Amino acid sequence: MWISNRKQDGRTQEAPGDVGVVTLGGDPAGVYLSGERRWVAVYAPGGYQWRPAVGEKVLVLKAGDHQESPCLVGVRQSEQQLEPGGVRLSGGEGQIDLCKDGIRLTGPVWIDQQSLEDYVAAIAREVTLEILGGG
Structure with missing residues (x-):
């Protein structure tokens, strides 16, 4: 039943979030997921600004009714040591x-x-x- 409904709808189910690589730094940014997406909005906590750099691994959430609006919400932490609670x-x-x-x-x-x-x-x-x- 579910498979037949999916085919009728014409869309395949995408994950609501994905890890991508920044291809164009700034805000909006470009990100490579399964293909390159451009004009991806960058979000951060209030009072904080962030500009992703080319090559950074980022978390991309897909918003909208059909997940048509990807947005960057974070960057993969570096491998540098940070003490617990730091x-x-x-x-x-x-x-x-x-x-x-x-x-x-x-x-x-x-x-x-x-x-x-x-x-x-x-x-x-x-x-x-x-x-x-x-x-």
């Missing part, structure tokens, strides 16, 4: 690890378009001038 944000050359012994920053740190070193130096100059009565 959280890692990474992109480009930067990385932030929240772990049991504190916060670890890797890569350059920028505050209001200034390197951390320049920012601290500017504050030190202001404090010095204030102490010496020149500010």
Whole structure:
């Protein structure tokens, strides 16, 4: 019965989710599943933005009545070790690890378009001038 209904409908049943490989980075993205799909929307938790990179393995959910609207919802985690309970944000050359012994920053740190070193130096100059009565 089910097989005959499927043939009458003209569609084969697709899985509601699949793993694909990004072929065009950005948002919208291109993803290779059983063929390349373009203009795939990228979703992330509120307040968080993400741009998938070419070659990344991603989770694709297929939305819509007939699963005609694929969307990217996540990327396969890297093989780098992360301690249980840890959280890692990474992109480009930067990385932030929240772990049991504190916060670890890797890569350059920028505050209001200034390197951390320049920012601290500017504050030190202001404090010095204030102490010496020149500010």
